[in-house]
Amino acid sequence: MQSEPDSLSLTFAALADPTRRAMLARLAQGPSTVKELAKPFKISMPAISKHLKVLEHAGLIQRGREAQWRPAQLQAAPLKDVAQWLERYRKNWEESFDRLEEYLHKIQKEKG
Amino acid sequence: MQSEPDSLSLTFAALADPTRRAMLARLAQGPSTVKELAKPFKISMPAISKHLKVLEHAGLIQRGREAQWRPAQLQAAPLKDVAQWLERYRKNWEESFDRLEEYLHKIQKEKG
DNA sequence: AATGTACTTTACCATTTGGTTAACTAGCTA
């Protein structure tokens, strides 16, 4: 329902699929052709093409062209953005004391 | 088409929505009732309820109960998992030299 | 008992997503 999702949403959506994450893991070792990228999966080539389009649209890969090959290469900048977004929550997973009980008492005292 | 998505996929999917990320940002300050969480958005309460279910299913929040309130509290563990997953790519966004040209020459020499 | 507050559940809808098969394009090779 949103016309143009923001870039973080595009990145998270692209990462929310194990096939695409596996592709990124492969591309972290270096560029690859589509056929080579497709090898570990039992889905069709058009499905692979679609996954690559999602990754490209999210800015996570860049495509090249040489003869009949259209190799893909990782572009890690959006991952850096995710890492930055996450930093805001680091204290939350490092603390992890229970503030819920405290809050329950608070709203009970305030009575609405 | 996948019956039970893995937990990383659930987490990324939950984060791929700006409304849900804003809710998490609010919850990073401390627990909140549903009504209070809903305040910044112009969507209906059922829509809010659905977003909370997605976050809960991904393990990103825990729900409480006190009288007619069902407060939510951040659970940051899945974010820690994301941070760990990301670490694998840190070198990629810190390097960022261009290996694509190199690869183009390589596959051209190999000819198939 | 009746009303109000804070939600959730149900039923519905349009759009997006992830897959398919079939057809097409681009470039090399024989």
Next chain:
DNA sequence: TAGCTAGTTAACCAAATGGTAAAGTACATT
């Protein structure tokens, strides 16, 4: 030119997603 290799595009489908309005639930207040 014909055929192979590598990949994309088109048309289609089922399921998931994000929204709605209306009805239902749980508890508190009057």
